[in-house]
Amino acid sequence: MERLTATGAPLLSARDLAVGHGARALIRGIGFDLHAGRVLCLLGPNGAGKTTLFRTLLGLIPPVAGKVLLGGADLDGLSRSQIAARLAHVPQALASPFAYTARDIVLMGASVGLGAFARPGRAEEARAMAALDRLGIADLADEDVTRLSGGQRQMVLIARALAQEAQVLVMDEPTASLDFANVKAVEAAILGLAAAGQAVVVSTHDPGQAAMLGDEALLVSRAGVIASGPVSDVMQEAALSRLYGLPVRRIEGPDGRPHFY
Amino acid sequence: MRLSLLALALVFALILGIGLGPYPLSPGQIFDALTGGLTGGLTGAGDDRQAQVVLWNIRGPRVISAALIGAGLAAAGAAYQVVFRNPLVSPDILGVSAGAGFGAVLGILLGLPVMAIQLMGFGFGLATVALVIGLTLALRGGAQLLVMVLCGIVIGALAGAGISLVKLLADPDEQLPAITFWLMGSLAGVKRVDLLAAAPAVILGLVPLIALRWRIGLLAMGDDEARAMGIEAGRLRFVVIAAATLITAAAVALAGVIGWIGLMVPHMARLVAGPRFDRMLPAALLAGASFMVLVDTAARMIAPMEVPLGILTAVLGAPVFVVLLARGARAWNG
Numbered sequence: 001m002e003r004l005t006a007t008g009a010p011l012l013s014a015r016d017l018a019v020g021h022g023a024r025a026l027i028r029g030i031g032f033d034l035h036a037g038r039v040l041c042l043l044g045p046n047g048a049g050k051t052t053l054f055r056t057l058l059g060l061i062p063p064v065a066g067k068v069l070l071g072g073a074d075l076d077g078l079s080r081s082q083i084a085a086r087l088a089h090v091p092q093a094l095a096s097p098f099a100y101t102a103r104d105i106v107l108m109g110a111s112v113g114l115g116a117f118a119r120p121g122r123a124e125e126a127r128a129m130a131a132l133d134r135l136g137i138a139d140l141a142d143e144d145v146t147r148l149s150g151g152q153r154q155m156v157l158i159a160r161a162l163a164q165e166a167q168v169l170v171m172d173e174p175t176a177s178l179d180f181a182n183v184k185a186v187e188a189a190i191l192g193l194a195a196a197g198q199a200v201v202v203s204t205h206d207p208g209q210a211a212m213l214g215d216e217a218l219l220v221s222r223a224g225v226i227a228s229g230p231v232s233d234v235m236q237e238a239a240l241s242r243l244y245g246l247p248v249r250r251i252e253g254p255d256g257r258p259h260f261y
Numbered sequence: 262m263r264l265s266l267l268a269l270a271l272v273f274a275l276i277l278g279i280g281l282g283p284y285p286l287s288p289g290q291i292f293d294a295l296t297g298g299l300t301g302g303l304t305g306a307g308d309d310r311q312a313q314v315v316l317w318n319i320r321g322p323r324v325i326s327a328a329l330i331g332a333g334l335a336a337a338g339a340a341y342q343v344v345f346r347n348p349l350v351s352p353d354i355l356g357v358s359a360g361a362g363f364g365a366v367l368g369i370l371l372g373l374p375v376m377a378i379q380l381m382g383f384g385f386g387l388a389t390v391a392l393v394i395g396l397t398l399a400l401r402g403g404a405q406l407l408v409m410v411l412c413g414i415v416i417g418a419l420a421g422a423g424i425s426l427v428k429l430l431a432d433p434d435e436q437l438p439a440i441t442f443w444l445m446g447s448l449a450g451v452k453r454v455d456l457l458a459a460a461p462a463v464i465l466g467l468v469p470l471i472a473l474r475w476r477i478g479l480l481a482m483g484d485d486e487a488r489a490m491g492i493e494a495g496r497l498r499f500v501v502i503a504a505a506t507l508i509t510a511a512a513v514a515l516a517g518v519i520g521w522i523g524l525m526v527p528h529m530a531r532l533v534a535g536p537r538f539d540r541m542l543p544a545a546l547l548a549g550a551s552f553m554v555l556v557d558t559a560a561r562m563i564a565p566m567e568v569p570l571g572i573l574t575a576v577l578g579a580p581v582f583v584v585l586l587a588r589g590a591r592a593w594n595g
Contacts, residue, residue: 084491098536
């Protein structure tokens, strides 16, 4: 798929960002600019603070230092609904205590921006169905989400974020614990979104996936930011070896793509 | 469609509740007494007048109280199940019933008039939940919901100890039976003035639950997700807890402690209308009102003496709940 080149103002930026809980910083010195149609992959070992970084990007916790800019505006000054209009979140797993249908879940995304007393109507229903359709899972609309497979649930969550019609998607390990076929389906969905002009931040544990999906990559470990920049520069043996604390080898596959082992 | 069936069931329950009793009223008599009372006050003569008195002064207030309490407790339970993201939560999870019960039995012990007993129940119920919330905020734990539920259990247990102490101190001939009967819940002796005092609190609690019902449903996804979808989750949850507490405290003050409704009716509503809060809430309101009116009618009719409501709701509720669990494992993912 043809990648869009960076044009216009960045949709999501981090400036000298430090994230953590309270005053204690887990990661310092994060900086990036994410433009429309670009994918930023976040790699790092467990416990490095990837989820904390995500929660900061979503404005769920304040930065320890520095700032997050969403469409050029400081996240600090935006209301929850303003953030939701520009940035959608795909969580790692769907945790619903009730047996909602896929349509119910996606409708929640489609209803972002409704007034406090409003309920979703035909327009929102249509938006939800369009999102399901776009990911090719319209047939799941009336299925009970607690009975779907992990991969199907992940697609429903992506559909919910799509229905939110935000320009930036933040996805927390969307392919964790999925089987091979579902990993490929989710990867294809991410590339499709980027091709359609969406900016995507995605965290992953698979360097090969990051190299394949990402335009840019950000490597974070407990020691801080290891490397940051275009994928071809960042995803190198030295940086990845430092990131995971063990020797990582990179080879070019027959398709010209890098593989790591 | 299903909602209109539930609405029809409520009308049927109301007619049954008003019609049955030592002085039975036919649906026609009920209609005449209703329109007569609305247009000209209690003006009829003979049987007509008798019917009007029964409707407007005796059974009417009691049946309407039952409907209001049933609808209120069902709505409060449904809202709590969403807010606490657990289908096994009931409206007394934060200690409101135990607190209100303690306040009321204390009032009985002190020999206060009925209105003061109800006020004490209401006030203590609200104060208990305020204490639980205050304690939760003071502890500032990571898992706020869990801390809040645990604080509710602790404070509720304390109120339960207070109730036991009051029982111990109460006069065993006069006060203790009144306390025991009151703790098991009853609408016997509810008058129009009691209904008029409690109704505003219940309605005041129902309004935000109904008006915000779509938004409240999003809380089932958890705080972070609801916030990522543009909802001020903390503020909304506070509104829901305040509203549900208002309803439950008023219900306990009016009718004593009635269990099961707030736990069971939301499950029935979910089976009828699906898990979406905005759709199941109307079903829960109608089903809760109908169920409570029927139970209260049974409480008056099945024995020479009044049967406490708490006993009936438990006897009816336990088997119904088991059936729901067996059939409805698909309606929730516990």
